[in-house]
Amino acid sequence: MAKYEYQSGKTIHGIQRRRRQLPIHHTLHIAWQNIRVRLGRSLLVTSGIILALAFLTYIRGSDILARNVVTQGPPVLGERIEELEAQRQAFLAADPQIASKLKAKNADEDHPPKTAEENQFEALQKKMRRTQQIRAGLESEGLTGLDDKDARIQTRWMLSLAMLVSFVGILNAMLLSVTERYAEIGTMKCLGALDSLIVELFLIESFFQGVLGTTAGIVIGLALTLIEGQARYGSVVWTLIPYGGFLSTILICFTAGIVLTIGGALYPGYRAAKMRPVEAMRAEV
Amino acid sequence: MEEKKKTDSVETAGIPSSSAAAAAEENPLLSELVVRAVGVKKLYELGGETVHALRGVDLSVKRGEYVSIMGPSGSGKSTLFNMIGGLDKPDEGQVFIDEVDIAALDTFELAWLRCHKIGYIFQTFNLIPVASALENVMMPMLFAGMTQADAQDKAAEILKRVGLGQRLLNKPSQLSGGQQQRVACARALANDPAIILADEPTGNLDLKTGEEIIHMLEELKSEFFVTVISATHDHKMLAASDRVVYLTDGSITDIKRREDLDITFGTIGGQTH
Ligand SMILES: Nc1ncnc2c1ncn2[C@@H]1O[C@H](COP(=O)(O)OP(=O)(O)OP(=O)(O)O)[C@@H](O)[C@H]1O
Ligand SMILES: [Mg+2]
Numbered sequence: 001m002a003k004y005e006y007q008s009g010k011t012i013h014g015i016q017r018r019r020r021q022l023p024i025h026h027t028l029h030i031a032w033q034n035i036r037v038r039l040g041r042s043l044l045v046t047s048g049i050i051l052a053l054a055f056l057t058y059i060r061g062s063d064i065l066a067r068n069v070v071t072q073g074p075p076v077l078g079e080r081i082e083e084l085e086a087q088r089q090a091f092l093a094a095d096p097q098i099a100s101k102l103k104a105k106n107a108d109e110d111h112p113p114k115t116a117e118e119n120q121f122e123a124l125q126k127k128m129r130r131t132q133q134i135r136a137g138l139e140s141e142g143l144t145g146l147d148d149k150d151a152r153i154q155t156r157w158m159l160s161l162a163m164l165v166s167f168v169g170i171l172n173a174m175l176l177s178v179t180e181r182y183a184e185i186g187t188m189k190c191l192g193a194l195d196s197l198i199v200e201l202f203l204i205e206s207f208f209q210g211v212l213g214t215t216a217g218i219v220i221g222l223a224l225t226l227i228e229g230q231a232r233y234g235s236v237v238w239t240l241i242p243y244g245g246f247l248s249t250i251l252i253c254f255t256a257g258i259v260l261t262i263g264g265a266l267y268p269g270y271r272a273a274k275m276r277p278v279e280a281m282r283a284e285v
Numbered sequence: 286m287e288e289k290k291k292t293d294s295v296e297t298a299g300i301p302s303s304s305a306a307a308a309a310e311e312n313p314l315l316s317e318l319v320v321r322a323v324g325v326k327k328l329y330e331l332g333g334e335t336v337h338a339l340r341g342v343d344l345s346v347k348r349g350e351y352v353s354i355m356g357p358s359g360s361g362k363s364t365l366f367n368m369i370g371g372l373d374k375p376d377e378g379q380v381f382i383d384e385v386d387i388a389a390l391d392t393f394e395l396a397w398l399r400c401h402k403i404g405y406i407f408q409t410f411n412l413i414p415v416a417s418a419l420e421n422v423m424m425p426m427l428f429a430g431m432t433q434a435d436a437q438d439k440a441a442e443i444l445k446r447v448g449l450g451q452r453l454l455n456k457p458s459q460l461s462g463g464q465q466q467r468v469a470c471a472r473a474l475a476n477d478p479a480i481i482l483a484d485e486p487t488g489n490l491d492l493k494t495g496e497e498i499i500h501m502l503e504e505l506k507s508e509f510f511v512t513v514i515s516a517t518h519d520h521k522m523l524a525a526s527d528r529v530v531y532l533t534d535g536s537i538t539d540i541k542r543r544e545d546l547d548i549t550f551g552t553i554g555g556q557t558h
Contacts, residue, residue, distance in 0.1 A: 017393055022427055030416075037415035187411040190372065191425040191472070192400020195392060277372040277399075281411070 021197045031204040041177070046213040048173035052166035053217025053257045054224065057249060059162045061225035063155055064245035069233050070138050072240055077135040080236065084128045091121045134233055167260060174206060174264030178272055185272045186280030195273040202269030206261050214257030218250055319479050319512045320346040320369055324378035327364050327535075338364040340535040341378065346514060348479070351506055353523050354516040356532035362516035365532065366484045369514065370403055371395055383479065400428050404473025404511070406483035410465040412457040418444060418468045419453040425475040443471040446508075447501060463494035470501065474509055481506075483515040487522050499525050 022030075035042045091098055095117065102118050105111075114122070185198055229237035272280060327339040338361045346352050354362050367373040368380050371387045380387050382402055390398060399405075412421050422440035427433070444453055447467040457465050466486060473481050483502065487495030499515075503525035506513050515522075523529055523546060531539040 021430075026427055026433070034415055183411065184413060187407075187413065188424070189396070190370075190399055190405045190411075192396050192428040192476075194396050194428075197428075276374070278367045 021194045027197070027200055027204060031201055031208065034201075034205055035208055041180075042209060045173040045177045046209050046216075048169045049209065049213025049257060049261060050217040050220065052162075052169040053214050053253055054220040056162045056166050056256065057218045057221025057253045058224045059155075059158050060249045060253070061222055061246060062228060063159075064242050064249060065225055065229050065237065065240075068242035068245065069229065069237060069240050070141060073138045073233065073236060074135050076239060077131055077138070077236060081128060081131050081135065084124060084131065088121070088124055088128065091117065091124070130234065131236075134236070138233075163256075166256065170257070170260040171264040174261060175268050177205075177209075178202060178265060178268035182272055182275075182280045186275070186277045186282075189273075189275075189277040189280065198273040199266070199269050202265045202272075203262060206265030206269075207258070210258045210261030213261065214254050217257065218253050221253070222246065222250075317348055318345050318381075319348045319383060320344070320514065321381040321384070322365070322369060322378065323381070325365070325368050325375045325380060326377035327361075327368065327373075328376050337535050339368070339375070342532075342535075342537055344530060344537065346480075346512055348512055349506070349510060351503060351513045351525055351527045352515070353526040353529045354514065354532055355518065355520075355523065355529050356516075357518055360532045361535040362518070362532055363484055364535075366482055366514070366516050369480075370405060370482045371398055372405075400425055401476050402479050404475070404478040404481045406466070406469050406473050406481065406486045408485040408488035410457070410462070410469050410489070412465055412468055412472070414457055417454045417456055418449060418460065418471075421457070421468055422471045422475055425472060429476050440471070440475065443474055444468070446505075447471045461494075462490050463497065466490060466494075466498050467501070470498070470505065474505060474511070477509065478511060480512045480514060483513065485516055485518070487517065487519065492521065495519075495522060496524075 095101075098118060098121050102114070102122055105114055105118070188198060189195075226237065226241075233240075322342055322344040325339050325342045326337075329336040329338055342361075342365060344365075354365060356362050364373070368375050369382075371380070371382070371390070374388060382398060385398075387395065387398065405411075412418075413424065416424065419437065419440050422444055423433075423436040426436035426439060431439070441450075441453055444450060447470055449464060449467055449471070452460060452464060457468065460468065466489075469486075470481075473483075481502070486502070487498055490498065499522050502513055502515070505511065506525075513525075515526075517523070526546070527543050529541045529546060530537055531541070
């Protein structure tokens with residue numbers, strides 16, 4: 001093998017002080033590799049973020065959705081009821097006896113087979129009844145139901161709780177992902193890594209995880225909100241989605257998620273970077 | 286200067302290292318003494334009790350020397366190793382690397398020193414688990430500002446030299462202990478350091494593998510013109526040493542040269558030594 005020149009000129013006097021130790025694409029590569037290779041571990045950390053954000057999004061999202069449905073729901077539902085009523089009248093016009101025939105067949109213990117029209121008519125009636133129930137519910141509940149003192153306190157409680165759970169969950173996940181790598185940080189410092197490089201590495205890693213976890217959490221939270229809305233108010237929610245409110249929810253939750261994730265990694269990462277290599281390598285998790 | 290001469294004549298005289306002497310002659314900035322520890326003390330407070338890990342250690346190491354630090358467990362080998370390597374600060378005394386007092390260095394200069402001047406080898410290998418053997422060896426080169434392509438070529442070459450040419454892309458978890466330590470040796474050599482510091486490099490290896498590593502370190506020492514300082518508590522690992530420093534309870538109690546060593550040079554790696 002070729003012998004490497006003995007670097008006789010290499011002394012510490014007059015070393016060049018580079019602000020950046022590694023080009024950014026190297027740091028990005030290392031950070032990405034860390035996440036990819038520790039996929040199981042990073043998924044665990046990320047799932048903490050996902051859960052917290054899903055919870056936060058759901059609590060805020062469902063409140064906004066309920067408000068929208070309560071205020072705009074009754075007139076929309078009224079129109080729908082009118083439509084259904086028109087369809088019912090059409091059936092009755094075709095066969096005036098259809099309602100009484102159906103009643104007789106339902107009462108018969110032998111369950112005689114129903115005609116296609118009778119089945120459709122029955123479904124129509126059920127749908128109408130349910131829609132009327134929902135409208136009555138919304139009208140009696142009204143905004144006062146959401147805005148009375150108890151309900152407001154409850155929502156606020158839930159929101160604070162969601163915030164707290166997100167805070168603690170994310171901070172814990174990030175702290176864990178830094179402390180379990182103290183030894184590695186110590187080793188990297190022995191190899192000549194600058195403190196700034198280590199902090200940068202954790203920043204990028206937590207940013208990746210934050211974006212991933214926050215996005216997934218928000219998607220899950222919104223999906224939950226809509227599924228629950230569908231179960232409570234029926235298909236009418238799909239015409240009453242509060243896009244503006246959801247957008248602000250997404251923005252708020254995204255910002256909160258990213259800030260918390262990066263903040264959660266920054267502090268322990270900075271502390272670890274400042275440690276002397278021996279301390280870092282000896283530190284027990 | 287007087288102090289330096291004294292330590293020179295007392296502790297390092299008579300050690301053949303012509304290449305290092307030549308290097309020092311060519312470059313007046315480099316002295317013959319690559320490491321100089323003066324009155325290094327280190328205390329640890331443990332539950333109100335003071336542990337004297339080092340009680341004033343003086344040690345000079347000449348360029349190109351292979352020095353073993355020998356002592357029982359708890360005698361302060363690792364502590365001394367950490368002081369010399371700039372990984373920890375002494376409570377009293379000074380450590381000079383190439384006649385630069387490392388206590389006077391700021392964090393940037395310390396990082397530079399660790400990157401360019403010193404290669405570390407640990408008992409527990411301490412490779413980066415998510416990186417391949419090649420990437421582990423490339424890492425200090427990239428920290429030193431080398432381009433990706435250059436680092437890759439050089440790392441592959443050093444890995445070939447330590448006998449891992451076929452395992453470049455393996456992760457540490459896919460390598461045996463001996464192979465991992467070879468990667469660590471290659472990584473320690475990455476930036477052509479002046480000193481290799483090895484803290485019980487064979488502590489986690491069986492006897493034969495351990496001897497192979499020691500033998501390889503001795504070869505690398507002359508090939509790469511490095512100085513090796515290695516801590517051990519195993520007599521069998523002293524074969525390669527130019528000098529053995531005996532450490533007991535935080536003080537140097539004895540220094541023996543190679544020719545005075547009371548050990549039989551057995552067979553290492555199948556070759557008679
Ligand atoms: N971080 C620490 N805190 C407290 N005491 C310490 C610390 N590190 C080392 N010591 C003490 O300093 C003394 C020397 O420890 P050191 O690790 O240098 O010994 P060693 O010679 O390397 O031992 P071994 O062969 O077991 O590695 C021991 O008594 C140890 O208990
Ligand atoms: Mg030790």
